[in-house]
Amino acid sequence: MTKSQYRHLYSTSENMPRMYCTPKIHKESNPLRHIVDYTESIGDNSSRALADLLGPLVGLSEHHVKNSKDLAGKMCEIMIEEDEIFASHDVVSLFTNTPTDKALEIIRDRLENNSTLKKRTLLTPSDIMELCEFILTTTFFQFRGNIFQQTFGTAMGSPVSPIDANLYMEWLEKKAIAIAPVNCKPQLWKRYVDDILEKMNRGETQNLTDHLNTVSATDSIKFTHEEENNGTIPFLDTLIVRRPDGSVKLLVCNDIVTEENDRKKEEAHIVEALRKCGYPKWSFQKVKKQIERKKDTKKKGNPKDKDKDSSKGLVILPYVKGLTEGVSRVLRKHHIATAVKPKQTIRNILIHPKDKQDKLEKIEIVYKIPCKSYNKIYIEETGRNFGTRIKEHAKDVE
Known part of the structure; x- marks a missing residue:
């Protein structure tokens, strides 16, 4: 090992x-x-x-x-x-x-x-x-x-x-x-x-x-x-x-x-359901073009394969307006692809099946500690238990 x-x-x-x-x-x-x-x-x-x-x-x-x-x-x-x-x-x-x-x-x-x-x-x-x-x-x-x-x-x-x-x-x-x-x-x-x-x-x-x-x-x-x-x-x-x-x-x-006929029926059903939900007509046309383009790319070969070979991976970022865009630009300069996910969803708001975890039990976090004596803030990243690190900091200033 x-x-x-x-x-x-x-x-x-x-x-x-x-x-x-x-x-x-x-x-x-x-x-x-x-x-x-x-x-x-x-x-x-x-x-x-x-x-x-x-x-x-x-x-x-x-x-x-x-x-x-x-x-x-x-x-x-x-x-x-x-x-x-x-x-x-x-x-x-x-x-x-x-x-x-x-x-x-x-x-x-x-x-x-x-x-x-x-x-x-x-x-x-x-x-x-x-x-x-x-x-x-x-x-x-x-x-x-x-x-x-x-x-x-x-x-x-x-x-x-x-x-x-x-x-x-x-x-x-x-x-x-x-x-x-x-x-x-x-x-x-x-x-x-x-x-x-x-x-x-x-x-x-x-x-x-x-x-x-x-x-x-x-x-x-x-x-x-x-x-x-x-x-x-x-x-x-x-x-x-x-x-x-x-x-x-x-x-x-x-x-x-x-079956091709079943495929067409299924596509028509999806389009009708989305239209009833208020999706605009141009969105269906856009998706159809994307599917056709993807099929053509598979037949002819992807010209972006060289770019994929040089990619250093993918990072999925929670979307925070005004922040995520800047982080994405910086990562792209270093050949790191990015994808965005919602920071908050209806599921996250309504469903909480797990017991709430105490902050002191969390690991893999970035935390800050304000100083009472000086106008300073201590910031650190740790992979260890947050409660353990707090105890160690308290012991250091005794």
Whole structure:
């Protein structure tokens, strides 16, 4: 490990992860989703670095789906017979029910058999596993001033948890498909984290669900299912539709539409909705020209590629009138691209799911201290806990 890596991973924060809840508005009774916020906590940087190391191990399964666009590409040649049906399965609370011991075993096996690991890091599999075990088993968090510990599973909100859960699901699905009874073994299995789409024999969905619910050794992973209705089934922000000839098309999917006619209908619907909201006609024409220009650029090649190569990165700035413009100009002179985001949004004003953090617990801040004896102000930047720095300043002037 290099000195810069060590300094980055060595935590100067004394903060504990904080839990907050958000409602699942798409489910009956709106149950709460518990999320542990690791931002600015003692294990934040280590968790992010670990996620970067383990990320390339995920998605090597033939059943893995990256996103809606990837799903659309994989479904375009699928055919389904009359005696077959589309069904989907969902894992109940995957992150908090993933057995950590088994997940660590799977991660170790993947690391030891990964040929690219030595090119990506100087750390050995044993080094990474030591860090991984520490992060995944240190599950303390605070909520409304009290300290708790999660006793099973991984924390939803940790940068490592999606990777941990994905690797466990890859192992589980391989085992489940291999030992599935012939009558309910799916002919198609596509998974995005804990959402699974299958093509299987009609009338066997419940049998497959019962089988899947017996695969986990800890009995913690449980599945629920949904079958297609009137030849359609929703999956991963898409609506999968079976045609009379057995072929498949995907509809209503954010920006993924597989049929040209459906694309035109969707565009017309968006334009009409925006027009009713008061958007001017010139704004639609401007966007249309931008899309056409982007398509032409892809065909001919981007003349600005050289400028991109010389760019030193992107900085996202909160918009403050009269200040953000000047900062952007200075950064552009140094070949640093800028983007602007609103300083305050309706969401920020109305929604506060997290407990308010005390100013003394904050880290990575710039602060000022006025001097009572002289007309001076002391300004400093610190990555450490603000309360600790205040105590040190007070001790210095005793």
